[in-house]
Amino acid sequence: MNTALPYRRSLRTLVALGLGAGVLSGCSSDSEPAASGGSGDCSSLEGETITIVVPYEPGGGYDSYTRLVAPYIEEEIGATIAVQNQPGAGGLLALNSLLAEDADGTTLAIMNGVGAGGSSIAGAEGANFSLDDFTYIGRVASDPSLLVTSATGPYQTFEDVVAADEFRWGSTGPGAEDYVTSSLISAVFDIPGEVVTGFPGSGETELAVVQGSIDGMSGNLTSRRGAVEDDTQTPVLVVGEERPDWLPEDVPTVAELETTEEQSELLDAHLALIELGRPFVGPPGMDEAAMSCLRTAMAAAMENPELVTESQEQERELAFLPGDELEGLVQDLMDAPPAYSELLATLY
Amino acid sequence: MSAAESRHTTSPARTEEIGMADPAPQAPSRRSSTGAVADVVLGLLLLALFGWAFLEAADWSFKAAIFPRIVTGLGFSVAFLQVVQSLLRLAGGRRAAGARTPVTSPAGPIEPVPAESVPQAAGTTAEDDANEDDVEYVFQTAGARRWTEAIAWVTGFFVLLYVAGLFVTAPLFSVLYLRFAGKRSWTFCAIYAVTIGAVLYAAFELALGIPVPPGLFLD
Amino acid sequence: MLSEAISGLTQVFQPLPLALMLLGVAIGFLVGILPGLGGAVTLALMLPFTFDMQPVEAFAFLLGMWVVTSTTGDITSVLFGVPGEATSAATVLDGHPMTKRGEGGRALGAVLFSSALGAVFGALVLALAIPVIRPVVLAFAPPEFFALTMLGLTFVVALSGKHLLKGFIMAAFGLLIALVGxxxxxxxQRYTFEQLYLWDGIGIVPLVVGLFGGAEVLQLMLSKRSIASADGGATPEASLSGVGQGIRDVLRHWPLVIRSSAIGTGVGIVPGLGGSVAQFMAYGAAQQSSKTPEMFGKGAVEGVIASGAVNNAKDSGSLIPTIGFGIPGGAGSAVLLSAFLIVGLNPGEEMLTTSLDVTFSMIWVTVLANFIAVAAAFFVLKPLTRLTFISGPLLVPFLLLLLALGAYTASNSFADVLVMIVAAIVGVVCIRYDWPRVPFLLAVVLGSLAERYLFLSYSLFGWDWLTRPIVLGIGAVMLLAIVGPVVRRARARSRAEKRPEQSGVSA
Structure with a gap:
């Protein structure tokens, strides 16, 4: 099951892969642009305006990533790229309406793998799409989570958390990434506890962790960096493939934990969902030429040294994965054990 | 406010300028009863809304329903009180209408503390000019024709915006409105329309790159 | 600490940061005038330009832009009755009536000058808070937030005017609207009618724009006159000469400026509450303490002063948790937080120790940018005020477009425009039949927060949350806020009873 994972990060950190950090099967790649669609004929898109829809308000992570990458893809294609924010229904609204857009490559969206993908797998209300509906252009970033606990609380390692009599997570609400990840970890490792929901945003949840009124939370890995280095939050578990170098060595990743087969099946499926990360997707059945153009252009743009430098300066780590590999990942997810989708269905 | 109202009604010059139907001296008492009727009607509408919203919460889990129940329950009770009070006032007002002219409370027959503002408002008259509650005044006195016209223009604007998008609506509506409602010359309308279209295009499309209503055909 | 303060100042007073700040102020100035297009959105749009900048330069640019939007948002509120920002709604209530009676200059003078003073106050608090910033932030948890939202709701009493019962109904209506989603x-899903758009609730920006702006535009279409009344001798010149008087008004009401600024800063610190709440708390408090509360809503200069000061003070307040813990106090500071990372700063301990000079430079920028913006605003006051004297129909197409754009830019959906239209209808009906609008808006803003924080308080602390000292303190203030007006009403009533004809049925 544990095969090597695609690694081509030209980016800041490369931590020891450890004992098969990867969980995903079947995808290996190198740093070459996706070869699938041939040379990438962009004649149909040249001079056009391509809209990339961000399903959230301006200023958030998805927005920043899109605005960061867009100019470099623009350069490759010779088209104008307009970034549009279309918040609504926790990001589902924009993806639902993407289904009906023209599949000529002029409308794309950035997807929230865990949020939107999870809703779709769970069959949650509001997600009117299946993950394999979309045309995958390429992944901008992976989206691992970090479980943190209060620095002043009694639980300073993941073992403490598992051994807790009652562990209280904080979350914004069902269906949110923090809710899904923390509930899933609780369920898989049989941690007795509850998820306190209703926080207006991750900022307020963090505040409650720092104050110690909840025991811990799950959150975006890179966003936790400041608090971890500031020693107000203790990192306990990386829910993702690799541990960045700013985290202490003794913070395990999920793959480094000892698990039963049943547990690892669920975790693997969830890691695949996390691995989906933040991809650019297009409407179903996109025009072949436009798709190969976009895939090739994105692959080339993500290699651009200027973009790489800029993303490092912004501490926005890029993790490109070509569209055809994302398709494989989606296929894995569609084939995930039913126990996983049943578990997810309780969380949305 | 009441002081100002009565002042308006005694100002024929303004009346004409605004072009409203009849500000005749009998207005206060009639207005007070339409006000009370409106309060009853609005109160009943809100009562129905709260009632519906309360029942709607029946299917939800306890946690999701408790706060809506409290809110709609309170809203229902207060709206009920309000309706009863307005009805009482309406009945009382009818009886009293023949006997006296309700100088003090033309606009709000329901006010729980009626007298409070009157002396002070009168005291400050010199300083506060006749326009202080212009909006209320205009809404109350504009004739049916003006209302129809205004609402027709607004409806037209938003339908046009929905169908044709911002960059068509902005110049087109400007020309039509200024020409037919504003009675301006065609030249003036054209300059206005071109300017406003160009400024919006430059600001939203070129400078900021922020999406605007695209219309049905340009999506 | 003093040396860092000076070092911060000298870092701002370099050619490049100063130039960037001016650029930021200019952008913020324009954006603030466009309704709907808020400070947070603009910050997000401008963020990419800061990639190559040094920390002080980046903050000079971004902060300069951000703090200015709340000042210039007030300008459209006063002149056209269309709030430039969701946080400028309270300014409409008194600023616009003043414009209508030809006192636009006085209203603008008052709102701009009190904005500048509010900014200085907020910056001062931020500077003084630096040693205690972390304990202060840690003292506020959901129970305290809940108590604050309740305190906000008590202002329904003050803001209902004479129609207390109607005020309560409108507040309940507002709470109901807040439950959608x-x-x-x-x-x-509550009251969502199977519409995905409603999942996230009713947007506050379209609501504010419609509720306040819609009624004004319709009124202009009905009356077909200029905004400012031409009779009574009001002319653009006379109106402009009122600017000085507006400034004097602010100085005369200095305790009001301080209290409103304090409310702004205090509410700004609390993550999640934000400016749309703060403005009405300050406005309600101003009305309660005023000698002529019945003038509020009809052009009381005190109302204008309070809403001007609170707006700019809250920005500094919301920087406190951002700097102290990297936890944003509002939408704008959330975007600023990404700017910290871009320029390589870690919010938290570092900002209070090794990078303290940068923190101080931020404080200086908020003060300087505000003064520059206010000075610039005084400069363009003349042409803007003239606009209110030109014929009404000329402004109608322009203002209708502002309404539509202001609503649409909230989430780039036509549904926002529909929300705005419905809100405008509510606003018109409220004015026509004398129902108070402000309790409605206040309840919409506070409703969802109240529910969240109530349940969070209970989940986190059981019933113990009721005994937390700050909660008890806020409770006491609430009691005063309710009892005060009741006593005043009772007194007014006993006065009124001396005149037998006036004692209404309600007594």
């Missing part, structure tokens, strides 16, 4: 604990 997914419930915060379990994600149950």
């Amino acid at each position: 997914l419930d915060p604990q379990e994600g149950t």
Whole structure:
């Protein structure tokens, strides 16, 4: 099951892969642009305006990533790229309406793998799409989570958390990434506890962790960096493939934990969902030429040294994965054990 | 406010300028009863809304329903009180209408503390000019024709915006409105329309790159 | 600390940061005038330009832009009755009536000058808070937030004017509107009518724009006159000469400026509450303490002063948790937080120790940018005020477009425009039949927060949350806020009873 994972990060950190950090099967790649669609004929898109829809308000992570990458893809294609924010229904609204857009490559969206993908797998209300509906252009970033606990609380390692009599997570609400990840970890490792929901945003949840009124939370890995280095939050578990170098060595990743087969099946499926990360997707059945153009252009743009430098300066780590590999990942997810989708269905 | 109202009604010059139907001296008492009727009607509408919203919460889990129940329950009770009070006032007002002219409370027959503002408002008259509650005044006195016209223009604007998008609506509506409602010359309308279209295009499309209503055909 | 303060100042007073700040102020100035297009959105749009900048330069640019939007948002509120920002709604209530009676200059003078003073106050608090910033932030948890939202709701009493019962109904209506969407604990759909758009609730920006701006535009279409009344001798010149008087008004009401600024800063610190709440708390407090509360809503200069000061003070307040813990106090500071990372700063301990000079430079920028913006605003006051004297129909197409754009830019959906239209209808009906609008808006803003924080308080602390000292303190203030007006009413009533004809049925 544990095969090597695609690694081509030209980016800041490369931590020891450890004992098969990867969980995903079947995808290996190198740093070459996706070869699938041939040379990438962009004649149909040249001079056009391509809209990339961000399903959230301006200023958030998805927005920043899109605005960061867009100019470099623009350069490759010779088209104008307009970034549009279309918040609504926790990001589902924009993806639902993407289904009906023209599949000529002029409308794309950035997807929230865990949020939107999870809703779709769970069959949650509001997600009117299946993950394999979309045309995958390429992944901008992976989206691992970090479980943190209060620095002043009694639980300073993941073992403490598992051994807790009652562990209280904080979350914004069902269906949110923090809710899904923390509930899933609780369920898989049989941690007795509850998820306190209703926080207006991750900022307020963090505040409650720092104050110690909840025991811990799950959150975006890179966003936790400041608090971890500031020693107000203790990192306990990386829910993702690799541990960045700013985290202490003794913070395990999920793959480094000892698990039963049943547990690892669920975790693997969830890691695949996390691995989906933040991809650019297009409407179903996109025009072949436009798709190969976009895939090739994105692959080339993500290699651009200027973009790489800029993303490092912004501490926005890029993790490109070509569209055809994302398709494989989606296929894995569609084939995930039913126990996983049943578990997810309780969380949305 | 009441002081100002009565002042308006005694100002024929303004009346004409605004072009409203009849500000005749009998207005206060009639207005007070339409006000009370409106309060009853609005109160009943809100009562129905709260009632519906309360029942709607029946299917939800306890946690999701408790706060809506409290809110709609309170809203229902207060709206009920309000309706009863307005009805009482309406009945009382009818009886009293023949006997006296309700100088003090033309606009709000329901006010729980009626007298409070009157002396002070009168005291400050010199300083506060006749326009202080212009909006209320205009809404109350504009004739049916003006209302129809205004609402027709607004409806037209938003339908046009929905169908044709911002960059068509902005110049087109400007020309039509200024020409037919504003009675301006065609030249003036054209300059206005071109300017406003160009400024919006430059600001939203070129400078900021922020999406605007695209219309049905340009999506 | 003093040396860092000076070092911060000298870092701002370099050619490049100063130039960037001016650029930021200019952008913020324009954006603030466009309704709907808020400070947070603009910050997000401008963020990419800061990639190559040094920390002080980046903050000079971004902060300069951000703090200015709340000042210039007030300008459209006063002149056209269309709030430039969701946080400028309270300014409409008194600023616009003043414009209508030809006192636009005085209103603008008052709002701009009190904005500048509010900014200075907020910056001062921020500077003084630096040693205690972390304990202060840690003292506020959901129970305290809940108590604050309740305190905000008590202002319904003050803001209802004479129609207390109607005020309560409108507040309940507002709370009901706030319930639309997914419930915060379990994600149950409430009053969403199967519409995905409604999942996230009713947007506050379209609501504010419609509720206040819609009625004004319709009124202009009905009356076909200029905004400012031409009779009574009001002319652009006379109106402009009122600017000085507006400034004097502010100086005369200095305790009001301080209290409103304090409310702004205090509410700004609390993550999640934000400016749309703060403005009405300050406005309600101003009305309660005023000698002529019945003038509020009809052009009381005190109302204008309070809403001007609170707006700019809250920006500094919301920087406090951002700097102290990297936890944003509002939408704008959330975007600023990404700017910290871009320029390589870690919010938290570092900002209070090794990078303290940068923190101080931020404080200086908020003060300087505000003064520059206010000075610039005084400069363009003349042409803007003239606009209110030109014929009404000329402004109608322009203002209708502002309304539509202001609503649409909230989430780039035509549904926002529909929300705005419905809100405008509510606003018109409220004015026509004398129902108070402000309690409605206040309840919409506070409703969802109240529910969240109530349940969070209980989940986190059981019933113990009721005994937390700050909660008790806020409770006492609430009691005063309710008892005060009741006593005043009772007194007014006993006065009124001396005149037998006036004692209404309600007594």
